[in-house]
Amino acid sequence: MSLRQILFVKSTRVPAHKKAAPRKKRPTLLNMINSLRHRFLRLFNSLSRRLHRISRDVSRLAGQVNDVSAQEKQLAVKVAQTTQSLNGLSGQVSALAARTEPFATQISSLQAEVANLTAPSRAVRTLLQGRVGTTVSIESNAGSISGTLTAVGDDFAQIQEPTGDIVLIPLANVNSVT
CATH class of the missing domain: 1.20.5 (Single alpha-helices involved in coiled-coils or other helix-helix interfaces)
Structure with missing residues (x-):
């Protein structure tokens, strides 16, 4: 083998050099x-x-x-x-x-x-309220009054006498009730 053949063989077996990528420029200090x-x-x-x-x-x-x-x-x-x-x-x-x-x-x-x-008036009023509509006889400072007890208010009693007269008696004047 000649030298030429050896170089040729070697050159065919050696990979071809790639073209190198261009180098980036290095920035300058400025x-x-x-x-x-x-x-x-x-x-x-x-x-x-x-x-x-x-x-x-x-x-x-x-x-x-x-x-x-x-x-x-x-x-x-x-x-x-x-x-x-x-x-x-x-x-x-x-x-x-x-x-x-x-x-x-x-x-x-x-x-x-x-x-x-x-x-006393409250006690008399309570007593009389239970007897409304009945015949009562009330002894008062003015005398005795008899008749039908028709109503009892806060401070009075109303009696209708047999003659038809209506008498109002203050509870404070009532002495007794029968």
Whole structure:
């Protein structure tokens, strides 16, 4: 085998070289600096906008806090005035209660007297209510009255005499019933 044949054989067996992909150009230092500068400016602008929004929100919230604080002070003043008014009214109520105490005692005493005075009338009324429509004889301060008991009111009895006359007798004047 000749040298030529050997080279030919070897060249046929050796894979053909692919064409190498073009190499990417390596960025230059200036391009890298410009890219970083651009990124930095975008980040700086974004942060500046956010900081501006936060600052605006803080100012708005500070205003609201001041408003609430002013309202709180106004409410505290109103609460103090209301408390003072309530204390004054409480004093007036106490004074009125002290002035009405004697009246309450007198009213209780009068109610007891009225109950004592009307107790007999109530008893007579209860007795007479069970005898409506019957013939009764009532002894009163004015004398004796006989006839048919036709009605009993809160403080009177109505009797129809045999003559047809109607007589009203106050229960307080009734001494006896037969």
